[in-house]
Amino acid sequence: MSNTSENPNPSSSSAKITLKTSDNELFEVEEAVAMKFCTVKQYFEDEKDNDVAARGSSTVIPLPNVHSAVLARLISYCKKLPQSNAVADNHEEEETKKKERKQYGTPGDLVDLISAANYLDFKEGLEFFNQALADHIQNKSVEYVRKFFGIKGDFEPHEEEKYREEYAWAFEGVDED
Amino acid sequence: MFQPKRKQYLSSEEHIPCDVVFDILTGLPVKSLIRFRCVSNSWYSTITSRMFFTTHLNAVLLSNNNNSPNGFLLHMTEKELCTFVYNSDRTLTEVSRFRNPFYDHDLFDYCNGVFLFYNCYCRTICLWNPSIQKFRMIAASANHFPNCYITLGLAYHSANNDFKILLIAVAYGGIDGEQAPPTEAEIYTLSTDSWRRAVISVGSEPNIGSHIRLERTYLFFNGALHSLASTQGHNFILSFDVNEETFRKIMLPQDYINNGLLPILDLSADIDQQQQLAVFKGSLALIDFPVDRDIGDEIWHIWVMREYGVFDSWTKLTTVALSSVERFFGCTDSGELLVKKLF
DSSP states (O other), X not given: OTTOOSSOOTTOSSXXXXXXXXXXXXXXXXXHHHTTSHHHHHHXXXXXXXXXXTTGGGOEEEOTTOOHHHHHHHHHHHHTHHHHHSOOOSHHXXXXXXXXXXXXXOHHHXXXXXXXXXXXXXXXXXXXXXXXHHHHHTTOXXXXXXXXXXXXXXXXXXXXXXHHHHTGGGGTTOOOO | OOSTTOOSSOOTTSOOOHHHHHHHHHTSOHHHHHHHTTSOHHHHHHHHSHHHHHHHHHHHHHHHHTTSOOOEEEEEOSSEEEEEEEOTTSOEEEEEEEEOSOTTSEEEEEETTEEEEEETTTTEEEEEETTTTEEEEEOOSGGGOTTEEEEEEEEEEGGGTEEEEEEEEEESOOTTSSOOOOOEEEEEETTTTEEEEEOOOBTTBTTTTTTEEEOSBOEEETTEEEEEEEETTEEEEEEEXXXXXXXXXXXXXXXXXXXXXXXXXXSSSXXXXXXXXXXXXXXXXXXXEEOOOSSSEEEEEXXXXXXXXXXXXXXXXXXXXXXXXXXXXXXXXXXOEEEEXXX
């Protein structure tokens, strides 16, 4: 959480925007970073239209669906965005990118990040964390995926059995858990 | 990690919206998708939908293309079929290696992950999709055509998320002045597993098919199959629009014709020039190169149709000198020619 600050810093030259999370924490972030979140951008522009220039930077944008811990993560992700978004050129680069995606915590953490990125309409972040979750479930069993997403299997047992037999090769080599 | 109380699995309230699940699934390889089709009926419908197929395919193509000049090479031995990708540093990386189930067939065409094999003796056709390990023998109508050679093209029908095969049987007859039997075209649709007969007619020329000469394989580009064609001393490109199932004639560059670099596809003549269609930096291109390998540097001519289907947009791009080329494979996205050299 070192990238965030709760105490306003009026001497700073670049424009800042204050975001308020669901647990009532205040985040002061650079405008360029905040504008990556389309939901924030929209709110900010609406406010501008309402002519609140007189109030200036004192506008606080509430984000009732985002927890402070998640927002801190998203902001730190934003700051290293450029290299994160370059498309992999070869196999080694793809492996490096996979490792990078792995750093963003447990699958549960990823779900929080995905939900927040989706709510904030933060496209690059959503793509990145979606792929991180895809990496995670890639070698998982059907049972794991059902449990993880809270889905009930609704095929007839004999239908499912038949399918698994027909595509037996796709069910080989899955992770133990 | 940052919320210690978090459970390993989602509860029903923490539902990820459908469109987000869709996006997550597009990031998975084919093997995982085949497995996850049996998670639930709703996942099955999502993964087998046309929209998902297209999105997934585009995502895969994008990740393969960006920053690398692309260019896949296929290498087939009796036992194995290997695919290579050509890297920006001019090296080759093996992408995949499959056991070749059709060693008695010739690899004829490749389109969007599907291979087309043909055995010219038994006249059997097979389609093979190695990533889902499925193949289909096609009840070929090729047997109906005696005294013909078979030309085959495989195309992806984007509007219907389907594959089609164009088969044109070109009669050997008619060379010594006798009446050639009409050339017949048939179109196979994968989803219905059926053939349908078609007449090769182009605008004002209702039966362009007689006396036609075609290449054995086609170039799939811009939703259409293309072959160099020659009929009674007249040369052009025959194209077949896969969505509309219509034939079209695309004229060759004027200065190409003026230069007298004719004839093409003339089986009887002593040919010292060869022509091939290719895709050059996203445009249809005509490559003309010498077959005689005894002379030193050989002159290659490249024309590009800048605007697809517009005759006036043919541009003579360049002339290059290459020596000892055995085979021309095609062009990379960055416009390099991939060739196999004799030594």
